[in-house]
Amino acid sequence: xxxxxxxxxxxxxxxxxxxxxxxxxxxxxxxxxxxxxxxxxxxxxxxxxxxxxxxxxxxxxxxxxxxxxxxxxxxxxxxxxxxxxxxxxxxxxxxxxxxxxxxxxxxxxxxxxxxxxxxxxxxxxxxxxxxxxxxxxxxxxxxxxxxxxxxxxxxxxxxxxxxxxxxx
Numbered sequence: 704x705x706x707x708x709x710x711x712x713x714x715x716x717x718x719x720x721x722x723x724x725x726x727x728x729x730x731x732x733x734x735x736x737x738x739x740x741x742x743x744x745x746x747x748x749x750x751x752x753x754x755x756x757x758x759x760x761x762x763x764x765x766x767x768x769x770x771x772x773x774x775x776x777x778x779x780x781x782x783x784x785x786x787x788x789x790x791x792x793x794x795x796x797x798x799x800x801x802x803x804x805x806x807x808x809x810x811x812x813x814x815x816x817x818x819x820x821x822x823x824x825x826x827x828x829x830x831x832x833x834x835x836x837x838x839x840x841x842x843x844x845x846x847x848x849x850x851x852x853x854x855x856x857x858x859x860x861x862x863x864x865x866x867x868x869x870x871x
Contacts, residue, residue, distance in 0.1 A: 720749025
């Protein structure tokens with residue numbers, strides 16, 4: 704897998720993360736962009752989490768139950784350290800699971816572990832193989848490269864705007 708394909712998948716899965724969080728916010732009647740650092744329709748933690756899961760587990764042929772637990776553990780580890788770093792860098796909590804059962808310092812919880820494990824199994828076994836086929840069948844290398852540079856440019860603008868609003 705080329706670096707461009709990997710970056711494209713990170714953006715795709717970051718967008719899927721935004722859709723997932725938006726759906727949860729709608730169900731819970733929370734303002735749509737209440738939890739994110741960025742303003743754009745991406746949640747990079749999901750993109751990087753999915754990329755990490757794909758790199759580690761794609762094509763490994765692990766049985767479903769061990770895959771569920773390993774993905775849940777990997778995703779919660781990423782979420783825990785991301786929460787910690789964001790808090791240290793920006794002095795702000797972007798999520799808090801203190802009210803959820805079996806949470807660890809409010810950064811991760813059993814429900815998140817379960818959701819991540821389930822979604823990870825679905826990602827590895829169904830979503831990613833179909834998305835790989837879709838991308839390779841329909842996009843040329845040139846269009847992938849252009850898309851990646853365009854997405855990176857938009858992402859940088861979003862980061863700069865978010866930082867500006869955070870500090871002003």
